[in-house]
Amino acid sequence: MNEDIILEVKNLVKSFEETKALKGVDLTIRSGEIHGLVGENGSGKSTATSIIAGMQQADSGEMIYLGKPWNPQTMLQAQNLGVSMILQEANTIPGATVAENLFVGEESLFATCGFMNKKKMNRQADRLLDELSLSRFHSSDLIDSYTFEDRKLIEIVRVLKKKTRVLIVDETTTALSHNGREFLYDLIRKKAGEGNAVIIISHDLDEIMNICNVLTVLRDGEIVADLSREEMEPKKIRQYMVGRDIGDKYFRTDFEPTAQEEVTLSLEQISFDGRAPFDVILHKGEIVGIGGLSDSGMHRVGKVAFGIEKNSGKVHRKDQEIKNTNQAVKSGIAYISKDRDREAIILDGNIKENILLPVLANIKKSLFVSPAKERKIVKEEVDFLSIKCSSPMQKVANLSGGNKQKVSFARWIARDSEVFIMDCPTRGVDIGVKQTMYQLMEDMKKEGKSILMISEELTELIGMCDRMLIMKECELKKEFLRNADLKESDIIEYMI
Amino acid sequence: MTATKNSVFSRKNIQTFLPVIGLVIVIVLFAFTTGGKLFSAYNLSSIIAQSVCLTIVSTGAVFTYALGSLDLSIGPTMGLCALIAALITNNNGSILLAFLAALGITISFSFINSVVSYALHLDRILTTLFLSFTAGGLQLMISSSVGGTIYAMADWSLFKSTSFQFIVMAVVVLLGIFLFNFTTIGKYGRAMGSNRVCAGQSGINIIKYQIIIYIILAICTAIGSLFLVSRAGSISWSTGSGFHMDVMIALILGGMPMRGGVNSRIISAPIGSFTYTILSNGLTLSGVNMSIVGMCKALVFIVVIILTCRNKGRVIPR
Numbered sequence: 153m154n155e156d157i158i159l160e161v162k163n164l165v166k167s168f169e170e171t172k173a174l175k176g177v178d179l180t181i182r183s184g185e186i187h188g189l190v191g192e193n194g195s196g197k198s199t200a201t202s203i204i205a206g207m208q209q210a211d212s213g214e215m216i217y218l219g220k221p222w223n224p225q226t227m228l229q230a231q232n233l234g235v236s237m238i239l240q241e242a243n244t245i246p247g248a249t250v251a252e253n254l255f256v257g258e259e260s261l262f263a264t265c266g267f268m269n270k271k272k273m274n275r276q277a278d279r280l281l282d283e284l285s286l287s288r289f290h291s292s293d294l295i296d297s298y299t300f301e302d303r304k305l306i307e308i309v310r311v312l313k314k315k316t317r318v319l320i321v322d323e324t325t326t327a328l329s330h331n332g333r334e335f336l337y338d339l340i341r342k343k344a345g346e347g348n349a350v351i352i353i354s355h356d357l358d359e360i361m362n363i364c365n366v367l368t369v370l371r372d373g374e375i376v377a378d379l380s381r382e383e384m385e386p387k388k389i390r391q392y393m394v395g396r397d398i399g400d401k402y403f404r405t406d407f408e409p410t411a412q413e414e415v416t417l418s419l420e421q422i423s424f425d426g427r428a429p430f431d432v433i434l435h436k437g438e439i440v441g442i443g444g445l446s447d448s449g450m451h452r453v454g455k456v457a458f459g460i461e462k463n464s465g466k467v468h469r470k471d472q473e474i475k476n477t478n479q480a481v482k483s484g485i486a487y488i489s490k491d492r493d494r495e496a497i498i499l500d501g502n503i504k505e506n507i508l509l510p511v512l513a514n515i516k517k518s519l520f521v522s523p524a525k526e527r528k529i530v531k532e533e534v535d536f537l538s539i540k541c542s543s544p545m546q547k548v549a550n551l552s553g554g555n556k557q558k559v560s561f562a563r564w565i566a567r568d569s570e571v572f573i574m575d576c577p578t579r580g581v582d583i584g585v586k587q588t589m590y591q592l593m594e595d596m597k598k599e600g601k602s603i604l605m606i607s608e609e610l611t612e613l614i615g616m617c618d619r620m621l622i623m624k625e626c627e628l629k630k631e632f633l634r635n636a637d638l639k640e641s642d643i644i645e646y647m648i
Numbered sequence: 649m650t651a652t653k654n655s656v657f658s659r660k661n662i663q664t665f666l667p668v669i670g671l672v673i674v675i676v677l678f679a680f681t682t683g684g685k686l687f688s689a690y691n692l693s694s695i696i697a698q699s700v701c702l703t704i705v706s707t708g709a710v711f712t713y714a715l716g717s718l719d720l721s722i723g724p725t726m727g728l729c730a731l732i733a734a735l736i737t738n739n740n741g742s743i744l745l746a747f748l749a750a751l752g753i754t755i756s757f758s759f760i761n762s763v764v765s766y767a768l769h770l771d772r773i774l775t776t777l778f779l780s781f782t783a784g785g786l787q788l789m790i791s792s793s794v795g796g797t798i799y800a801m802a803d804w805s806l807f808k809s810t811s812f813q814f815i816v817m818a819v820v821v822l823l824g825i826f827l828f829n830f831t832t833i834g835k836y837g838r839a840m841g842s843n844r845v846c847a848g849q850s851g852i853n854i855i856k857y858q859i860i861i862y863i864i865l866a867i868c869t870a871i872g873s874l875f876l877v878s879r880a881g882s883i884s885w886s887t888g889s890g891f892h893m894d895v896m897i898a899l900i901l902g903g904m905p906m907r908g909g910v911n912s913r914i915i916s917a918p919i920g921s922f923t924y925t926i927l928s929n930g931l932t933l934s935g936v937n938m939s940i941v942g943m944c945k946a947l948v949f950i951v952v953i954i955l956t957c958r959n960k961g962r963v964i965p966r
Contacts, residue, residue: 460849481851489849498843501910509839510850512832519831563850 156182158349159204159222159235159318164213166199173199174210175373181318185349186340188364190357192393192582193552194540196373197353201320204351205237206230218317228257234317238324244295244303251277251291254310280313284339300491301332301446312339319343320351323553325359326579329446329608330648337363355582357386358611371395394584402587403615404594409634411438411618416602417485417571419457422465424449429465430628432457432604432621434571439593439603441617443610444647449626451490454575454606458487469571481510486564490575490606496560497548504530504544506559511566533562537588554585561592572596573604578612590616610640622646666955667903667916671923674948678930685933686926693810699925700813701875706895706902706917707824708868711834711861712761713899716841716908717772720892721757722869724783727888729753729873731787734883735794737802743874750870757783758862766855784889791885799882807878816875820868821918827864828914837861841908898924901952 161179165172174196181187189197203210206224215222217235224230227237244253251274255261262273277291286305295303304324311319321340325333340350340363354360360367367384369377369392377392414436423429432453434440442450455461459480467474469483480487489495497506507530515525530544537558541551548559557577564572577593578586593603593616607613613620620632622643630646632638678686685691705722712719732753733746757779765775791798806812828834836857840847848854873888880887902920905911927948931941 458849477848478851478853487849494843495845495849498839498846498910500842501839505835505839505910508835509847509852512835513851516832519827519833521830521832521835523830 156184158183158218160216161200161204162214162216164200164203164215165211166196166203166208167211173373174203174213176213177370177373177375179368179375181349181351182366183347183349184344185366186344186364187349187351188360188367189351189353189370190355190360190367190389190393191370192584193554194372195370195393197370198322199373200370201237201322201351201353204230204318205235205320207237231257231311231316234315235320236311236316236318237320237322238308238311239322243307246296248295249274249291250281250289250293250295250298250306253295253306254280254291254313256310280309284309299447301328304328305332305335308336308339312343316343317348318351319348320353322353323355323580325354325356326576331445333359355580355586356609357389357583360384360389361386369393390583393582403590403612407634407636409618412436412600416469417457417604418468419453420466420468422453422456422463424452424463424626427626428628432628434602434604436602437597437600438619439597439605439617441613441620442604442606442623443608443613443620443643444623446608448623448647450606450623451575452626453623454487454573454604457573457604458485460487481513481567481569484568484570486510486567486569486572488560488564488572488574488577490579492556492560492579496563497556499549500547502545502547503534503539503541503551503559506548507533507544507562507566510563514567529566533566536565537562537592553580554582557581557585557589561589569601571602571604573606575606576608577605578607578609586612610643614638614640614643624648664903664913667901667919667923670901670952670955671919671926674923674926674930678926678934681934682930686930691929691933695922695925695929696810696813696817697808697879698929699921700817701872701879702894702898702925703817703918703921704820704868704875705865705872705891706898706921707820707914708865709895709899710824710828710904710912710914710917711837711864712772713904713906714828714834714837714841714908714912715772715858715861717776718896718906719761719776719865720773721761721776721779721783722865722895723888723891723893724780724787725754725757725888726869726873726876726891727883727886728783728787728790729870730876730880730887731790731798731883733874733877734798734800735790737800737804737877738798740802743802743804743806746877747870747874750873751867754866754869754873755863758866759859762858762862763855766858780892787887788885791883797882797884800877800880804878807875813875816871820871824917825914833857833860833864834914838908838910838912841912842910894924897949901949 157180159181161177164174164177166174177196177200179200189201191197202208204215206227206229224233224235245256254277255273259268262269274291281287281289281291286309289302289306295306298306325336328336344350352360352364361384365381367379367389368375369379369389371393412435415433416436417434419432421429421431432440442453444450452461456463456465457467459467459474459476469485472479472483474480474483474485493499504526508526511529512521515521515529534541534544539555539558539562541555548556551559578589581589596603605613605617618634621628622630622632624647632643705726709719709722729750732749736746736749737743760779761772761775764770765772836847836852840852840854840857844854876888877883898920899916900906900920901923902916903913904916904920927945928941931944936944
């Protein structure tokens, strides 16, 4: 047996009721590897890694870890033996402190006769955070007082402090800003450099190209390609993932900024925390992008425009001042939240209930809502966006990320909204769905809808927007017009 | 990726039908143990009389439970309404007047539940707790000032007639089903119970619908209090206390998720109310010693909880 091999997976099979999520997957993870795992939503990559990390068990197949059979029953067991996983959605414990989150499951380290020595735990947590140059965190603070991104970082630290031989990073970087990503990349490189292995699941091919030295592509529960560093090439990878040539059509192919005269939404003299005020004007048939780091205030602009966050500036739509969400929706504004699972959809609801929620007000007659009309609208949207589901009665929680995002789009398309505020519309969504979303946005533009696209991905802003506003520290720093020669490097300097 | 086929035996369907199965089991069981006495005309009318109040009020309560909060004020509020209704009718007021007075009380209480909790960002269980004390306190104050127990002396025969009871109950349940399943009231209420933020971002006027939903419960409580007067015959400071627990138990037996939300079912109210009533009725009728009826109910209750409220399977990571 090769001594380099840390983990070997042979013929892994897993089904969920009738759906075969894994149809015999083989995977070899070697020391020093940063092993990328890509595939469309539902291709089985998360299922495979969650079995490796002990979150669930395979139906059949064999795993060998450090020369011994590997069959962890819980995540904790796997972690203690050196296989750790960082999950896509936040996985910190609300209401607990930073230190309590860092040492969850290991409280006995600080216990004497059943009593917790909190001071000791806090001291150790602070030391750990200092070592990783994260001193801005305080061990005794409540985790809730930190942002989504910071909570993610705490989660990463929690997982990393163990003697981890195999680290699994599941679609984590979408939640992180530039700095957060760099922090994680450094940790990953360090981990791999010390002779361990890292498995990265990502939809971001730039990221995969940047950091991975081996790549496995999954499709429909099977491995379709194992690529070495030299063989990795974005176009080829995409083809393997989708299983067909998706062509070069991805972003818009025209390079002229276009828009009609009519102003559809205007934010006047918006100002955050007493910083310099600015305007954001949206026209009919225009895609305006806002770019910046995640804490640049760009997400707040979207919230202000939709009446969620109060601001000293004014929001106008067609001579009407928008003061709250209710008015915003009534006037035809749609908002697709970045925090999809918590704000944009009802997870325990089914597809039908979710799509209809904003639409009911349009189709009700006094109070009555016709079930026939409901069914018709839902069917139209499910077909139009090709939402993959067994029936519209399927729970949204059981859908893949891309299909959940389609549901959150469908809600507003069904409502016939005119102005779309999209906060990170392609976050955690695979290439196939991304392509659909971009095409959809282009079609919407042609129909005369207006889109305010807030995104942390510069490539998609450059690819889709007529105008781009770059924000930094809650101020508007620079405006770019659509241009074929625009490069990320031209923009980044205004962001950081 | 988990394309769950909706077969008859899928977990979801079992969850939905379990309360119905529970009701059937209770009926069949007591049909045997009472030697058929359960279905005697006399007993059927007494089951209707026993369940009418509970069914009506829990139908209203489904709407507020769907919002995701328990209501601890239903019992004392009903007691207060019943007391006032008895006093009004005893003093030659009509039953209609008594109903309007009861409605006045329940609606003003419902405003406190919906508006105050919203404005002060209070958990609604706190405002219902406050109202529970207020209503209980008023009930005690009024009843002691008029000399303790009040006997309902007016003519309540209409409310004692089985057919009237049945008709009112049926109308309330059918209206409830309509409002809950086919109007924005029920749909928004459930959505708000599952995810308030998402409901707000979908353009739902949260406070407006919260007010409407609490008014539905208020109306049901007011109607229920009249049946309470007619059945009890005498009203004291403690009449109605604990009734909110009966409502809660009925809804749990009927399969209502305690956290409310999109999985709430209106049918929980009639199913649960009947299961609960027949359970009490059947135990007594089977000759079970009164002293152990309580323990028998506890046993049935825990079995139902184990079957319906357990962890609904693990979420599949992706």
